[in-house]
Amino acid sequence: MASTQNQAAGAAKASGEGFVYLPLIAGWLIPGAGHFVLGKWVRGALLAASILAMFVLGLAMHGKVYSSGSDILEKLGLVGDLGNGLLYVLSRVLGLGNVFVQTTVADWGTRFIVVAGLLNVIAAVDAHNLRTGRKS
Amino acid sequence: MFSPSHFSAVLLFSLCVSVVFGITQRETPKRMFRYGAYCFTLFVGSAIALSWVMFFIAR
Numbered sequence A: 001m002a003s004t005q006n007q008a009a010g011a012a013k014a015s016g017e018g019f020v021y022l023p024l025i026a027g028w029l030i031p032g033a034g035h036f037v038l039g040k041w042v043r044g045a046l047l048a049a050s051i052l053a054m055f056v057l058g059l060a061m062h063g064k065v066y067s068s069g070s071d072i073l074e075k076l077g078l079v080g081d082l083g084n085g086l087l088y089v090l091s092r093v094l095g096l097g098n099v100f101v102q103t104t105v106a107d108w109g110t111r112f113i114v115v116a117g118l119l120n121v122i123a124a125v126d127a128h129n130l131r132t133g134r135k136s
Numbered sequence B: 001m002f003s004p005s006h007f008s009a010v011l012l013f014s015l016c017v018s019v020v021f022g023i024t025q026r027e028t029p030k031r032m033f034r035y036g037a038y039c040f041t042l043f044v045g046s047a048i049a050l051s052w053v054m055f056f057i058a059r
Helices: A002-016 A022-029 A033-037 A041-060 A072-082 A086-093 A104-132 B006-025 B029-058
Strands: none
Touching: A022 A033, A022 A104, A033 A041, A033 A104, A041 A086, A041 A104, A041 B006, A072 A104, A086 A104, A104 B006, B006 B029
16 A cells, blocks of 8 residues: 555656656667666666667668658558667668668568667657656 | 578577567566566577478478
8 A cells, every 4th residue: 555655656756857758759769768867777778789789780681771661561661660769860871771682681680670660669668657657 | 791590580689679578568677587588488489489380381
């Protein structure tokens, strides 16, 4: 009973100060940043390492970074890639991932990049849940 | 170009995804680790099991 009240009080306190969506936006733009903002350094570092590793491995495998959605599969891939936030912007600016997929490994690389984006969205939402007190 | 084998790619994929799943889907460090290990085992185990299924189908 007392712990429930403490959790509720913590949640109310957590959601009442500052910009609630900062961890969500920071986490989307930079992998792990949402947790760093909340002082969850170890969780943030592990999330950042995992997501960055997937993105870099995808590029190293000559995976494609989607730039336009001409058909439904490309549109879905683009949505996944956009989850990478600034990594996506950086790769587009530097011309990384601007390749024609010809090998199986490059296809895996494309999936790695898309999944990195989706994982980044999950991590950003987790940071938001921590911020609002929905998760401890 | 980094060109891993299929199984190496499975291991790398499973490791990264399991870390994120573990941290985001559980609340305490111990449960995070256990859930991450569970996901990793399921990913790799499923890949191995499906590989054998496909091997026997192809024969």
